Amino acid sequence: MLAGPSRLDAAEPTLDTLEEDHAIQRALCRDIEALADGLPKLPPLPEVRRLCDRVMRVAGAHLVRAELVFERLPAGQGPSDAELETLREMHALDATHADDLVMALWDHVGREPEAHVGQLAYMLRCFFDGCRRAIALKESWIAAARRAGAEPGVRPD
Template identity: 55%
Template sequence: MPPPSLPPSLLPEPPSYDAIREDHIVQRMLCRDLETLADGLPALPAPQEIQHLCERIEHVTATHFKRAEQYFAALPPAVRPNDAALAALRRMHELDEMHAQDLVNALLQQSRQGDRDQVGQLAYMLRCFFDGSRRAIALKESWMAP
């Protein structure tokens, strides 16, 4: 979020409720695809499919997480989660970002080598990421319920 010293006319608009819901659809689709990949191990898709999955992971962590945090921080105080809850969400996102970085590196490495000796580790990393993402989505949606 830009520094608060900027005039309100220069501040970006926070994302809408519908944008956050759409983000959650995108994230759920990614989680589903990663779970399918985990279930199919030790087989891996073609390297270009792995590359596309990695790009999707990076996009979610770079874009969707920050948008959600901006959305909730911009809510009116009467309906905004308290500061401790927002800090907890940020920590969840930070952990998911770390898992994402490790996962992307592992996926790219595994797709480049034929050896599947680290398949158990890769399965664990996949599950850490999609379980964490689903947990964060559930928390955010509990705050969005009418």
């Protein structure tokens, strides 16, 4: 059953949206970690496809949405410009890891179970480690914004 529009598609994301995104990202990280722990065996093709779709969703919409929310917090109640730049760099690396991981998973499907398994395990771990690191940073900013009573405002043009 398909659900209607979700907060993932919200035009004006909020701190709550980011917390929901983080729950989705943590679940993805757990699934990727379990996949890494189960190598060289891979799940059936439909599961690999769903996993790849989830990775790309996180690397796309979730990362961009987080940057938008933090940029729209009132001055002095969110991360500094330098901190935002650090987040952008983390997200750029996570997006690169996502692209590489999806490509490696598809490349690994149908191969001999032992072919390049070490490389795939490393890529899986890089992805979930990077995601978890970014989540921790963003959650510290969310907590600070909540303590200050801040919510993202309309983005100045």
